[in-house]
Amino acid sequence: MGDGSKKKAHVEKIKKAFKDKNWNEIKSADSWVIFKVMSEFVEGFEKLAKIGPCVSIFGSARTKPDHKYYKMAEEISAKLVRHGYGVITGGGPGIMEAGNKGAHSEKGKSVGLNIDLPFEQNNNIYIDQDKLINFDYFFVRKVMFVRYSQGFIVMPGGFGTLDEMFEALTLIQTHKIEKFPIVMVGKDYWSGLVDWLKNVLLTEKNISEADLDLFHLVETEEEAVEVIDKFYNEYKLSPNF
Template sequence: MKTRKKKLDEDLLKTALEEENRIRTAFKDKDWAEIKGANSWMIFKVMSEFVEGMEKLAKIGPCVTIFGSARTKPGNVYYKMAEEIAFRLVQHGYGVITGGGPGIMEAGNKGAHRAGGKSVGLNIFLPFEQQGNIYIDKDKLITFDYFFVRKVMFVKYSQGFIVMPGGFGTLDELTEALTLIQTKKIGRFPIVMVGKKYWHGLVDWIKKVLISEKMIHAQDMDLFSVVDTPEDAVKVIEEFYSKYLLSPNF
């Protein structure tokens, strides 16, 4: 019995050592002191991105951010809607912020540019080299290396989020904003999801799973709105500020 147990322990140890060697092999060309040093210097790069972003964005005035897929083509109905929403937002006194790239981001900047309003782009360096679109004001394009710094800028300098159909990045921005508002880490602002058919599955899952499993409160559904038209998207933003600016607790 002892011999069998000893053999089992030896086999487990051998497996653990093999796994450790596999991991070390993956980093064989890395010098750990160099990695740690690089991480220390990274702090200064992060700081520089925060400083540049805050210095430029502190001057832009009230803005609404439009999120959505970079893959959306100009002929797509959501591209046209994003452009129209941006145009209407400018008419109501807002500037428009986007992620600075193509697709829905381009549409948002295009609508703001067409309306003669502020058109801001917070671009990000990506492996496929996302470039800032041509509708961003020349002095209002900022490019980031770090997603988390860029996300802080979106939240800090936006008076509302318009969330068009998109992928993981769009969901990331949406759920982070909802989390920050839900946990009262930031003040509440309007979050508008555009496209009832597109967002139906997610909203239905939130109701049937998150609420029923008591992962969130039922009133958390009030943190966002779902609409189908540019008119209604802008109306949610306007009504939010009309209501809360009149409130003594705002």
């Protein structure tokens, strides 16, 4: 399909989405959505309430197995299991696969919160089959990550990775959830973003200086796990809200 055909198909899809509906049609559709959302919350709460302390690993679905960040995520995950944690990922390929693979290699809990996407995402083979949950709604999936993760390991990634990280930072900043460690791995990758937070957001007084302490920037696998361990030497492990 050429670029012109793709654009035309995209325009038709948008037109279809904005097609006029009467209020009864909208109300009926909304009712079904409510039940679907409820079912996803119920399944998530029931399964994840049983898994115990876990750390979530985020990062790009596009990272290949021979990439250094894939290997780092795999090793971080294995170390977390050896330190008594399970591992939660988004269930897909790339960094998510590396996280599940590391947990699986150490016979630890390997959880996958998979999202149904029209491209690139299928659940990886390293998830415990009784700990694989499939979601249609990003917002339900995000609740599960925040509620049942005792820490976030944020590997290099794209919009989805940034979305998860800033969601957690916002909830902690606004005291909607208890503080938990957020660890950004890879100084070369993240330092530009951190500089922007300091030089723009902080300078413009859109965040406070204390907000910069809500995350940790590290370079090695050992440092990443150390941040998690150090935090829970002081605080009790529990769901976040």
